[in-house]
Amino acid sequence: MKKFKEKLSGRVFFALALSSISALALITVFIIVQGVPIIAEVGFVNFIFGMSWAPSHGEYGIFPMIIGSVTVTLGAAILGVPVGLCCAIFLSEFAPARLRNLFRPAIQLLAGIPSVVYGFWGLLFIVPFIRNVLGGPGLSILAGAVILAIMILPTVISISEVSILALPRQYKEGALALGLTHWQTIRSVILPSAKSGIVAAVILGVGRAIGETMAVIMVLGNAVAVPTSILDPVRTLTTNIGIEMGYASGPHRQALFATGIVLFVIIMALNSTAQYITRKK
Amino acid sequence: MKINPRVSEKIAKGLIWSAALSVLAVLVGIIIFILAKGLPIINWSFLTEIPRNMGRSGGVASPIVGTLFVAAVAVVLAVPFGIGTAFYLAEYTRENAVTRIIRFSAESLAGIPSIVYGLFGFIFFVIYLDLGWSVLSGGLTLAFMILPTVIRTSEEAIRAVPDTYREVSFSLGGTKWQTIRKAVFPSAIQGITNGVILGLGRCVAETAAVILTAGTALRMPASIFSPTRTMAIHFFILAREGISMDNAYGTAALLIILIFFINVVANALVNRFVAKGR
Numbered sequence: 267m268k269k270f271k272e273k274l275s276g277r278v279f280f281a282l283a284l285s286s287i288s289a290l291a292l293i294t295v296f297i298i299v300q301g302v303p304i305i306a307e308v309g310f311v312n313f314i315f316g317m318s319w320a321p322s323h324g325e326y327g328i329f330p331m332i333i334g335s336v337t338v339t340l341g342a343a344i345l346g347v348p349v350g351l352c353c354a355i356f357l358s359e360f361a362p363a364r365l366r367n368l369f370r371p372a373i374q375l376l377a378g379i380p381s382v383v384y385g386f387w388g389l390l391f392i393v394p395f396i397r398n399v400l401g402g403p404g405l406s407i408l409a410g411a412v413i414l415a416i417m418i419l420p421t422v423i424s425i426s427e428v429s430i431l432a433l434p435r436q437y438k439e440g441a442l443a444l445g446l447t448h449w450q451t452i453r454s455v456i457l458p459s460a461k462s463g464i465v466a467a468v469i470l471g472v473g474r475a476i477g478e479t480m481a482v483i484m485v486l487g488n489a490v491a492v493p494t495s496i497l498d499p500v501r502t503l504t505t506n507i508g509i510e511m512g513y514a515s516g517p518h519r520q521a522l523f524a525t526g527i528v529l530f531v532i533i534m535a536l537n538s539t540a541q542y543i544t545r546k547k
Numbered sequence: 548m549k550i551n552p553r554v555s556e557k558i559a560k561g562l563i564w565s566a567a568l569s570v571l572a573v574l575v576g577i578i579i580f581i582l583a584k585g586l587p588i589i590n591w592s593f594l595t596e597i598p599r600n601m602g603r604s605g606g607v608a609s610p611i612v613g614t615l616f617v618a619a620v621a622v623v624l625a626v627p628f629g630i631g632t633a634f635y636l637a638e639y640t641r642e643n644a645v646t647r648i649i650r651f652s653a654e655s656l657a658g659i660p661s662i663v664y665g666l667f668g669f670i671f672f673v674i675y676l677d678l679g680w681s682v683l684s685g686g687l688t689l690a691f692m693i694l695p696t697v698i699r700t701s702e703e704a705i706r707a708v709p710d711t712y713r714e715v716s717f718s719l720g721g722t723k724w725q726t727i728r729k730a731v732f733p734s735a736i737q738g739i740t741n742g743v744i745l746g747l748g749r750c751v752a753e754t755a756a757v758i759l760t761a762g763t764a765l766r767m768p769a770s771i772f773s774p775t776r777t778m779a780i781h782f783f784i785l786a787r788e789g790i791s792m793d794n795a796y797g798t799a800a801l802l803i804i805l806i807f808f809i810n811v812v813a814n815a816l817v818n819r820f821v822a823k824g825r
Binding site for chain 2 (some may be wrong): 268271272275276278279280281282283284285286287289290292293296297300348349352353355356357360361368369371372374375376378379380381382383384386387389416419446447448449450452453470473476477478479480483484504507508511512522523526529530533534536537538540541
């Protein structure tokens with residue numbers, strides 16, 4: 267009986283452990299099966315580089331959305347990564363214990379707040395600010411980038427902080443003993459040694475930004491056009507799905523799944539890179 | 548030109564402090580703004596009435612029930628698989644090709660955008676399995692989404708259990724299963740619960756994945772096969788379509804209070820866990 271239970275428990279745990287593999291496989295298969303036919307019909311090049319998205323006329327080109335996703339994400343990274351890195355250095359090197367104990371749960375809360383709340387806040391504050399101060403419609407790449415910069419902070423901060431805290435104490439002590447100032451130590455010893463973790467943090471942050479949907483629907487303006495300035499409205503791959511999925515059917519719906527495939531491939535590439543970098547260490 | 552190290556030290560320190568404090572300020576600003584606008588809206592009838600007139604009037608009782616239903620289904624489904632995977636990874640095997648594939652899958656699942664989960668849930672649960680827009684479809688989709696969270700936090704909790712616990716159990720003649728059940732699980736339970744609660748928080752906050760799978764129905768869900776809308780979806784629709792700003796603020800304030808509460812419980816568990824470990 268004991269032996270039977272022993273064997274059974276091992277088998278059961280193994281079966282349960284296969285769940286994540288099956289989940290990933292199911293998701294991949296179903297998204298691909300839904301989206302690939304329309305890519306084949308339109309043609310891969312026409313789909314990716316096509317400039318016109320007009321489902322009612324059977325035109326499915328997602329190039330403006332790709333440009334939209336790339337610009338908004340790039341903006342979010344430019345704004346969010348330096349701030350996030352500063353926060354990680356602050357938490358691991360400068361913060362007094364009491365402030366740190368306040369800051370960490372605050373960052374966790376920041377990660378937990380529904381994304382739609384950020385979008386709403388952006389719509390009420392960031393969008394009018396941009397419209398009144400910088401011009402344009404306000405609903406813009408810049409507005410989306412600001413919201414996403416805030417939303418990727420928890421990812422960037424927590425992963426960078428962990429990689430800084432994981433460094434051996436001797437690195438820092440050695441540098442300080444050689445007479446370097448605290449900042450020189452951070453810049454020339456701590457940051458370079460924690461580089462791989464920080465790079466992974468940035469990649470995962472970028473992944474979060476490129477995948478965010480509901481918050482950016484509210485602030486991007488969602489126009490299908492290649493933008494000429496950061497004050498122009500754009501549509502991203504995610505918002506394209508989020509906006510049209512509610513009423514799409516037939517080939518239109520398939521085209522949205524195909525948009526999902528493109529997104530899925532980008533995210534898997536980013537994730538695998540991040541995993542590879544952290545593993546190598 | 549070479550900047551004096553003392554000057555650059557001061558500049559860098561100033562920049563880092565101001566970045567950190569402004570992040571804190573933005574967070575506090577958002578929360579205070581939503582609570583200031585939303586708390587006055589919340590009263591007994593807001594909590595107990597179902598939305599009327601597309602949400603222009605009435606309360607949010609059915610979205611509250613919908614949120615709890617969907618999140619409960621997701622947690623109940625994800626927990627056994629997540630904890631099982633964690634025990635397998637931590638207790639039953641060494642690092643090998645199979646564990647690498649499991650870890651790769653879990654980490655990939657963690658990175659997949661929620662809108663892609665929404666697409667998948669829509670085509671697989673709503674259409675293919677013919678569950679329709681329902682509490683069950685939404686919960687199943689979210690279960691897929693929170694699986695990696697539960698796996699990661701549970702595995703950390705299991706690995707944090709000191710090896711001496713296992714050694715004592717084995718030396719008393721305990722089998723692997725008895726050791727896990729009687730020695731490892733009881734000491735890891737707090738950490739595991741923390742992971743489950745974090746998953747619950749993700750469910751409550753999620754919009755993109757559930758709007759495509761649970762639907763946007765306003766009436767009270769009668770069973771897990773009924774369509775429903777969660778609070779996050781309700782808030783999104785009210786705010787985006789400008790249906791009722793007051794009710795949007797009220798819903799957002801409720802959401803933030805709920806998330807705050809979930810975070811406090813999770814942190815309290817971790818702190819107790821850490822205190823006990825010492």
